[in-house]
Every structure is written in structure tokens, then in C-alpha cells.
Amino acid sequence: MSSRSYQGRHAGRHRAGSRVRLPRAFSAGFVLPTTAAAALVVTATGASVAESATPQAFALTGQQTQIAQTQEAASEATVTEIAARRQDATMQSAALLGRAEAQRRAARAAVRQAEAKAKAQAAAEKRAKTWVRPIHTWNITSGFGWRWGKRHDGMDLGAPTGTPLYAMSQGTVIKAGWEDSFGNKVEIQYWDGSISWYGHMSRIDVQAGQQVSAGQQVGAVGNTGHSFGSHLHLEFQRTTTSDTPIDPVPWLKNHGLW
Ligand SMILES: [Zn+2]
Incomplete structure (x- = not known):
């Protein structure tokens, strides 16, 4: 607990009605997550804000705000991470598919090469074992x-x-x-x-x-x-x-x- 929030609580308790110290969450430019903001609004629109809303409630609300912020940031991070992971997975599967396709292509090429080689060898053997007449004019x-x-x-x-x-x-x-x-x-x-x-x-x-x-x-x-x-x-x-x-x-x- 910071000394400022400690003082804030005591200020609210001892000088209720004269001056309400608003938590930092109400200051301009401070964006609240929806749930935290709603909780504060309900509290703020109460019959007597300064009397009924205890500084402790504000302090808790402030904590909740922080938690909500953290949670939102975390969920945003999670969403970002999930998206990144999904992209990674997509890229990985694409890479795997690409690799598999490349492997299949290489295998097919190897088969074709082996077939061509065997064919050439067979042709060469056949040529080598061919018999021809010693003289074209057969008289x-x-x-x-x-x-x-x-x-x-x-x-x-x-x-x-x-x-x-x-x-x-x-x-x-x-x-x-x-x-x-x-x-x-x-x-x-x-x-x-x-x-x-x-x-x-x-x-x-x-x-x-x-x-x-x-x-x-x-x-x-x-x-x-x-x-x-x-x-x-x-x-x-x-x-x-x-x-x-x-x-x-x-x-x-x-x-x-x-
Ligand atoms: Zn002879």
C-alpha cells in the first residue's frame, strides 16, 4: 500500500463531505476497462457519493481497475500471441506441406531419373548385343x-x-x-x-x-x-x-x- 492511497483513505474518512478525493481512475485521459468503469459509475451515482462510498471502496475499485487493465492487457497479449501462433502454425504447416511436396517431387524426379537410366542402360545393352552382317551386300x-x-x-x-x-x-x-x-x-x-x-x-x-x-x-x-x-x-x-x-x-x- 502506497503512502498516497493510505493518506487518501484517511482524508476521505476524516473529511467526508468537504472534499472527495477521486481516485486516479477519474482523471482525464485515464481509460478504464468497461467492467471497472461501470462499477465506478454505479458507485459514483449513489445518493451520497462521498458519504456512502467509502474510500476503501474507491481503493478496491482502483485495484479492480488495475486488475481489469492487467487482465485486458493480458487478454490482448493472449489474442496477439494466439494470432501469432496461428500464423506460425499456418506458416509451419505451409512449410511442411511445401517440404513434403518438394520431397514428393524429388522422389518422383529420382524415380524418373532411375527409369531413364535403366532404359538407357537396357538400350545400350541391347545395342551392344545387336548382331549385324559383316558386309551389306550379301552375295x-x-x-x-x-x-x-x-x-x-x-x-x-x-x-x-x-x-x-x-x-x-x-x-x-x-x-x-x-x-x-x-x-x-x-x-x-x-x-x-x-x-x-x-x-x-x-x-x-x-x-x-x-x-x-x-x-x-x-x-x-x-x-x-x-x-x-x-x-x-x-x-x-x-x-x-x-x-x-x-x-x-x-x-x-x-x-x-x-
Ligand atoms: Zn573362302
Whole structure:
């Protein structure tokens, strides 16, 4: 209790009627909360304000005013806080929704990327495992087997000198160079283990150990070695270490080239 309100109470009690000390709440510019103001008005409009209204009542009313003010301020603060919290919550949920959406988008993008990668890989594998003919002009001039009392270990494909010759699929060049009656020769082992020999070539464009892909040019048709007329001697072997030729026709059929 402040000394001023103590004096105020005593002033009211001892000098009632002569001079009523109004609480600060009645001074100009002092805004009262509605409930507190109403309480004071009722008191103030009483028959004899100074006599009936005890200074204690004014003092209590003043306290009530303070409480009301505090409560109003508190409720205003609460409203402000609730609004702020609501905004925060809205922003947070928006952020969460945004994050969730971003995550979903990222997940979808990752799936699409993985799918594209798998597709590209599958396409690359398919391309790598594709089989193509060694020569575009498919003109068989001599087949596999016995001819003129001698075994022919491959098939001959007639074509002008310089006609491009291609690797039949993905594989490795195991030999590239001159070999007796074969003349210029290229041996390739493919990804499935198959081995092809190209003979009588006019030109060789690859080296032993080189990786080749389906349709890659490895040289050109020629008439080198034991050959009478420009052609490709095409031969297939079982192994890289022994001369064990196989009939080209079934092989070509098995590889979709016949
Ligand atoms: Zn031949």
C-alpha cells in the first residue's frame, strides 16, 4: 500500500463531505476497462457519493481497475500471441506441406531419373548385343564344306574391293594382320564367345586387343592371300586356340542374320 492511497483513505474518512478525493481512475485521459468503469459509475451515482462510498471502496475499485487493465492487457497479449501462433502454425504447416511436396517431387524426379537410366542402360545393352552382317551386300559365291576335293572352312561373299566390313557385334579383336593364304585377316571374339574370321581383306582398320561394337568398320573387302577375285572369306571358330571351324549357316540363323 502506497503512502498516497493510505493518506487518501484517511482524508476521505476524516473529511467526508468537504472534499472527495477521486481516485486516479477519474482523471482525464485515464481509460478504464468497461467492467471497472461501470462499477465506478454505479458507485459514483449513489445518493451520497462521498458519504456512502467509502474510500476503501474507491481503493478496491482502483485495484479492480488495475486488475481489469492487467487482465485486458493480458487478454490482448493472449489474442496477439494466439494470432501469432496461428500464423506460425499456418506458416509451419505451409512449410511442411511445401517440404513434403518438394520431397514428393524429388522422389518422383529420382524415380524418373532411375527409369531413364535403366532404359538407357537396357538400350545400350541391347545395342551392344545387336548382331549385324559383316558386309551389306550379301552375295554368297561359295558355301561351307567340300569343294573340288578340298574342305572350305567358311563361306565366300563376293563384293568389290574396298567394300566396308563391319564387326558383327560387341567384341574384342584377337588378331589383325597377314596370315598366309588368308591374306589380310581380322579375328574377333564377341560378347557371347563366338569367333569370326574375315579373310582376303584389302585393308585392316583395327588392332589386336581393340574393343569393337556392332557395325563398327574393321576394314574392307579385298583379294589378298590365296584368292581369285575380290570377296570376303567369312569363317566361324569354336575356340581361339585351335582351328575348329563351324558351319556358318546355323550360326547365322542362330544370330538372326540368315
Ligand atoms: Zn573362302
